[in-house]
Amino acid sequence: MSDTASALEGVNFVAGRWTASRGGETYERRNPWRPSEVVGEFPSSGAEDVDAAVAAAEAAHPAWSSRPAAQRGAILARAADAIDARVEEIAQDMTREMGKPLREARLEAARAAMILRFFAGEGWRPWGQVYEQSASGAMVYTRRRSLGVVGLITPWNFPAAIPAWKTAPALAYGNTVVLKLAQDAPLTGLHLARALAEADLPEGVLNVVIGRGSAVGEPLIADPRVRAVSFTGSVPVGHGVRDRAASLGKRTQLELGGHNPMIVAADAKLDAAVQAAYAGAFWSAGQKCTATRRIYVEEPVYDEFRERLLARIEHGKVGDPADPDTEVGPLVNQSQFEEVLAGIDRGREEGGTVLTGGERADADAYLVAPTVFENVGDDAYLSCEEVFGPVTSLYRFGTLEEAIERANAVRFGLSAAVFTTNLATATRCVDELQAGILHVNSQTAGADVHVPFGGTKASGYGPHEQGRAAIEFYTEEVTVYQDA
Ligand code: NAD
Numbered sequence: 001m002s003d004t005a006s007a008l009e010g011v012n013f014v015a016g017r018w019t020a021s022r023g024g025e026t027y028e029r030r031n032p033w034r035p036s037e038v039v040g041e042f043p044s045s046g047a048e049d050v051d052a053a054v055a056a057a058e059a060a061h062p063a064w065s066s067r068p069a070a071q072r073g074a075i076l077a078r079a080a081d082a083i084d085a086r087v088e089e090i091a092q093d094m095t096r097e098m099g100k101p102l103r104e105a106r107l108e109a110a111r112a113a114m115i116l117r118f119f120a121g122e123g124w125r126p127w128g129q130v131y132e133q134s135a136s137g138a139m140v141y142t143r144r145r146s147l148g149v150v151g152l153i154t155p156w157n158f159p160a161a162i163p164a165w166k167t168a169p170a171l172a173y174g175n176t177v178v179l180k181l182a183q184d185a186p187l188t189g190l191h192l193a194r195a196l197a198e199a200d201l202p203e204g205v206l207n208v209v210i211g212r213g214s215a216v217g218e219p220l221i222a223d224p225r226v227r228a229v230s231f232t233g234s235v236p237v238g239h240g241v242r243d244r245a246a247s248l249g250k251r252t253q254l255e256l257g258g259h260n261p262m263i264v265a266a267d268a269k270l271d272a273a274v275q276a277a278y279a280g281a282f283w284s285a286g287q288k289c290t291a292t293r294r295i296y297v298e299e300p301v302y303d304e305f306r307e308r309l310l311a312r313i314e315h316g317k318v319g320d321p322a323d324p325d326t327e328v329g330p331l332v333n334q335s336q337f338e339e340v341l342a343g344i345d346r347g348r349e350e351g352g353t354v355l356t357g358g359e360r361a362d363a364d365a366y367l368v369a370p371t372v373f374e375n376v377g378d379d380a381y382l383s384c385e386e387v388f389g390p391v392t393s394l395y396r397f398g399t400l401e402e403a404i405e406r407a408n409a410v411r412f413g414l415s416a417a418v419f420t421t422n423l424a425t426a427t428r429c430v431d432e433l434q435a436g437i438l439h440v441n442s443q444t445a446g447a448d449v450h451v452p453f454g455g456t457k458a459s460g461y462g463p464h465e466q467g468r469a470a471i472e473f474y475t476e477e478v479t480v481y482q483d484a
Contacts, residue, residue, distance in 0.1 A: 008190040009040040012049060012210055015056035016203025021045040021211070022052070029186065032099040032330040033321055033365045039097045042186045045211035047219040050178065053207035054223045057149040057176035060204030065146045065174035073123025076168055078199035080116035083109065083191070090160060090191045092322070098156050098185040099330040099366070100284055101321040112164040112192060114449045115466075119168035122471070139482045144475035146174030147227040147251065151220040153213075153241065155233045156332055157287045159185035163192050165449070166230050167206060169470035171196075178226065179208045180217055182233075184332050186210045213237065221245050228252070230465075230473065232289075235386075235458060242461055253462035253473045255454060257386040258289045258414030260444040261407035263429060264305055265400070266298040268419035272441065274308045276417065278316065280443035281392035282328050282370045287336075289459075290415040290437065290445040294383060295394050296403045302396045306355070306374070309394075313356055313370050330366040331389055337366035340389030343382065344371060352376040352393065384410055400425060408434045413457030415444040436460060 010026060011018040020026075021043035031037040043049070064072070083090065090112075091105035100108070128143035152166040163179055170177045181189035193208045209216050221229050221244050228251035231241045238254040245252040262280060264273045280292030297305045321329030331337045344358050357371030373393040376382050382393055397403040407416060416435035420426050426440045436455040437447070447453045447466065454464030463472035 008187055008194060010042060011190070012043050012045055012053070013190065013193040013197070013206070013208040014049065014053045015207065016197070022048040027183065029097055029184065031096050032332055035334070035364065035366070040187060042183070043210050044215070045209045046215045049209050049211070050216055050219040050223065053178045053209050054149055054220070054225050056204035056207050057178050058225050060202060061146070061148055061176045064176055064202060064205050067174075069123035069127070069172070069174070071123070072172055072174065073120040075196070075199045075201050076116045076172060077120035079195040079201070080113040080120065082195035082198045083113040083116065086191065086195075087113070090188060093191065094159055094185070094188045095321045095329075097187050098159060098332050099321050101326045101329045102324050103326070104284055108158060108160045111449065112160040115161065115164040116168050118449050118467075119172040119470075122169070122172045125468075128477075133481060136483065138484065140479065141482065142477050142479050144173070144471060144477050146475060148175065149226050150175045150177055150474065151223075151226045151229045152177060152179045153217050153220070153229065153231045153233065154180065154182055154189065156182035156184035157284065157289070159188035160192065162232050163189045165453075165466050166232075167192060169474050171201075171205065173471060173474040175474055176204065177206045178220055179206065180220055181208060181210050183210065183212060217241070218244075221250070222248065224248075226250065228473065231255070238461070251462070251473065253465070254460060255289070255465060256459050256461075257412060258291070258455060258459050259293045259384065259386055259410045259412040260290055260415045260417075260435070261294045261296060261433070262292045262417040262444055263397075263403045263407060263419070264295065264297045264301065265418070265420035265422065265425050266300045267421045267425070268301070269421065269441070270301060270305060270308060273419035274305065274312050276419065276443035277309055277392070278312045280417070280445050282313075282316065282390045283445070285328055285331055285368070286390040286392070287332065287388055288445045290447070292392055292417070292444045293386070294407070295392060296397045296407060297394060298403070299396050299398055302394070306394060309372065310356055313372070316370065318361055318369060319367070328370055328390055330362070331368060332366070334366060336388060337368065340368050340387055340391065343385075343387030343389070344368075344391060347373050347376060347380065347382040347391070347393075350377065350380040350382070352380065352382060355394075357390070378406055378409060386412070400428060404429065404432050408432070411458040412455070414455035414459035415439065417442065417444045436464070
């Protein structure tokens with residue numbers, strides 16, 4: 001592997017080299033906590049860069065896919081070690097470039113290593129099934145093959161975990177990759193490329209291109225050498241990606257937004273429910289696809305729950321994300337900040353009452369105070385659309401049936417939680433809540449690395465990600481009739 005960058009600024013990673021974009025254009029990324037501070041300059045790449053990256057990935061595919069899977073896995077395991085050795089540096093960079101509080105950034109950086117390690121193990125696991133032919137009893141078996149070059153398009157909100165959970169299975173199953181990182185968090189993703197480069201990943205197997213969606217994402221999807229596209233991001237962009245990719249006959253996977261409900265039954269352990277509501281709604285400043293947007297509380301405990309949640313908010317530290325005690329930091333950029341404030345204004349205009357927060361919390365930073373609404377109508381904007389910030393709403397409910405019906409009354413279906421000590425209540429919620437990820441007595445956010453992750457309804461499209469489920473998207477299954 002050639003030239004490992006001493007600094008990750010200003011470069012893409014193409015054909016094993018750290019290179020500026022062909023056009024030489026760059027943009028500045030600023031710290032959302034102190035927007036006058038430039039974190040770094042990064043390439044504003046374009047179609048030529050995508051072309052070079054896809055060409056490198058295509059050239060690398062035959063040798064990479066024919067390596068024994070366990071050897072591919074060994075490279076992923078070494079990359080996991082490289083990330084583990086640099087968790088603090090990666091976390092600090094993540095916090096500076098996109099404002100995630102350090103305590104969560106550290107966990108996410110360590111999680112990227114866990115993801116690589118899980119998929120390293122895939123090299124040792126079965127790839128098919130053996131049957132008998134019905135007429136002769138001779139063998140017929142299935143095996144999985146890599147697709148070729150895959151395009152991965154990622155958002156800024158989990159800048160270590162999401163690039164890792166797409167790249168690791170893609171590589172483990174023998175594909176080569178062009179990874180498009182989000183413009184708001186390129187540095188964290190480049191750490192993944194550096195770790196893999198240090199682990200002796202052959203050149204061209206992973207290529208990373210940074211730039212705008214229209215300038216990098218679109219040519220990547222359109223390139224005929226790219227067999228499949230995995231996308232995580234917003235609903236409108238995702239649907240455009242799916243329509244374009246599907247019209248070109250490509251395999252497509254989308255992980256999109258959510259509007260995740262939490263139901264608190266009267267028999268719930270209230271302290272645990274309050275803590276989960278706080279963490280689910282406000283950690284990462286609510287910038288998680290799985291954040292808790294709606295909290296339905298059973299009438300007899302509503303007032304008590306509201307009081308305890310407001311008390312919890314009083315105690316949570318809001319501010320500088322680099323302070324390890326901070327729980328709620330800034331939003332990622334000015335436009336997200338303005339969108340969230342506009343969402344809050346609309347919530348008020350439509351009759352919602354702000355119980356706490358609802359305003360800018362720092363003169364300089366893109367900081368919004370943790371915000372809780374009540375009296376929001378079920379059809380109001382806040383009840384239906386994803387406001388990607390620290391904003392949640394409380395609703396009273398009378399019967400479980402009513403709570404489930406209201407929880408399901410959105411187009412999204414990513415995650416949902418129920419807090420109860422009654423097994424029948426839990427079971428009914430698990431049966432009836434429309435979500436791809438269900439939590440009984442835990443917050444709506446959070447994802448283990450070894451189990452499937454993905455949404456239903458408008459929140460997802462195509463096979464789930466993570467765990468062994470990832471094999472569905474990143475391989476194709478062939479059937480072999482083998483006679484003597
Ligand atoms: P986004 O849709 O704006 O961007 C996602 C990626 O797509 C970025 O890399 C962007 O540059 C690229 N892109 C933009 N336009 C494109 C185009 N025309 N063609 C190809 N690529 C294009 O989303 P975001 O603001 O980065 O992320 C936040 C959103 O992501 C939220 O809606 C959140 O819920 C969602 N999200 C979902 C999951 C999940 O697993 N379901 C996880 C994290 C985030």
